[in-house]
Amino acid sequence: MARQYIAQRLLQEKDFLMSQLQDMMKGMDDVIDLSVGDPDFTTPAPIIEAGYRDALAGCTHYTQHRGYPDVIQAVVDYYKRELGVDIDEKNVLITTSADYAAFQACFATLDPGDEVLIPDPSFLCYRSQVEYSGGKVVMVPTYEEDGWRFKAEVAERYVTPKTKAIFLSTPNNPTGACMHREDLEAMVKLAEKYDLLLYSDEIYTWYSYEVPFISVLSIPGAAERTIVINSMSKNYVCTGARLAWVIAPVPLIGAMVKEGMNMVYTAPSISQRMAKFALNEGKELMAPIMAEFKERMFRTAERINQIPHLKVQSPPPGTFYLFVNVKETGLTDEEFVLKVLEKAHVALVPGSNFGEQGAGYVRICCTVGLPKLMEAMDRIEALGL
Numbered sequence: 001m002a003r004q005y006i007a008q009r010l011l012q013e014k015d016f017l018m019s020q021l022q023d024m025m026k027g028m029d030d031v032i033d034l035s036v037g038d039p040d041f042t043t044p045a046p047i048i049e050a051g052y053r054d055a056l057a058g059c060t061h062y063t064q065h066r067g068y069p070d071v072i073q074a075v076v077d078y079y080k081r082e083l084g085v086d087i088d089e090k091n092v093l094i095t096t097s098a099d100y101a102a103f104q105a106c107f108a109t110l111d112p113g114d115e116v117l118i119p120d121p122s123f124l125c126y127r128s129q130v131e132y133s134g135g136k137v138v139m140v141p142t143y144e145e146d147g148w149r150f151k152a153e154v155a156e157r158y159v160t161p162k163t164k165a166i167f168l169s170t171p172n173n174p175t176g177a178c179m180h181r182e183d184l185e186a187m188v189k190l191a192e193k194y195d196l197l198l199y200s201d202e203i204y205t206w207y208s209y210e211v212p213f214i215s216v217l218s219i220p221g222a223a224e225r226t227i228v229i230n231s232m233s234k235n236y237v238c239t240g241a242r243l244a245w246v247i248a249p250v251p252l253i254g255a256m257v258k259e260g261m262n263m264v265y266t267a268p269s270i271s272q273r274m275a276k277f278a279l280n281e282g283k284e285l286m287a288p289i290m291a292e293f294k295e296r297m298f299r300t301a302e303r304i305n306q307i308p309h310l311k312v313q314s315p316p317p318g319t320f321y322l323f324v325n326v327k328e329t330g331l332t333d334e335e336f337v338l339k340v341l342e343k344a345h346v347a348l349v350p351g352s353n354f355g356e357q358g359a360g361y362v363r364i365c366c367t368v369g370l371p372k373l374m375e376a377m378d379r380i381e382a383l384g385l
């Protein structure tokens, strides 16, 4: 075909080395894959069974546009019980994955040219979510010396008359950084000063080791200008459910519902039933899994710091990602990742995928058991980089 059928916006999107890494991995039968942010645990059986039971009872249809009322209620109860935040059921939308929720938030609120401040480094998809919605990405640096915490005083330097929103992401993928109460308070003040929106991605709620997790909604003044995003994927190790919830002011919920109705109509019914059970009764089921992630993170960080030329924050602040400084090896992060995959058969992600500030770092996902993580570190050490 002579004509270029693919839209420019996708042709222009950078490939970030991941398909090359996937191709290289195909030829290796002993690869330890630490590149994918998908928890290795199967979702606890009672959560799956709740979905199955309710599906058999007839929950196999479209649902109300904002989601089943009892699932919305479960979100309200959960925020009150676990995070001490009062929200009204009118402020909740059940939707299809945190990825889609973030896109909905951007699509519902951004006009062409609106600028969105995004911490650098951070989850790759935020940039596409903003750009697909017509917005302009403005990356705001965070620094290893600050423990990668996203600081309002740095963000303020990037505010222009076109700034519309700020993406908060705590704990952060890939750095694990957790925003402390004072960081969130300063961000809310900044948003108030310039009348900005906040998109707050809270999907690693329970992977916060350095400080107890705080929802931005617990900061006075935040609720009227914040869209909170949370999902089943990490907190209930259930990436396959593609189920998320959004908390936002009523008019913004209305705008997101309008968009969602045209795209997916409603969130998956069976996943919603799983979410109801998980939100109400999942905490105890998840406790041993969370303890295992924490142990993996702490032990692997200690082990990394024994390897010459590698350095990582220890103990790590949050998530199941370690963001390792490889600058002393003299290799770029991409060279490091390619060499480690080629010679040690360990798959990592270059930090520059997550923003310019990530150059010189690699992300390690602790999504395999400790023996495999230790073997991966032994293999990397043996390369003598």
Ligand SMILES: Cc1ncc(COP(=O)(O)O)c(C=O)c1O
Pocket: 037, 097, 098, 099, 100, 123, 169, 172, 173, 201, 203, 231, 232, 233, 239, 242, 243, 244
């Ligand atoms: C920070 C962050 N936000 C959102 C997502 C996407 O979550 P979901 O699986 O609910 O779409 C991820 C997935 O890795 C993530 O790391």
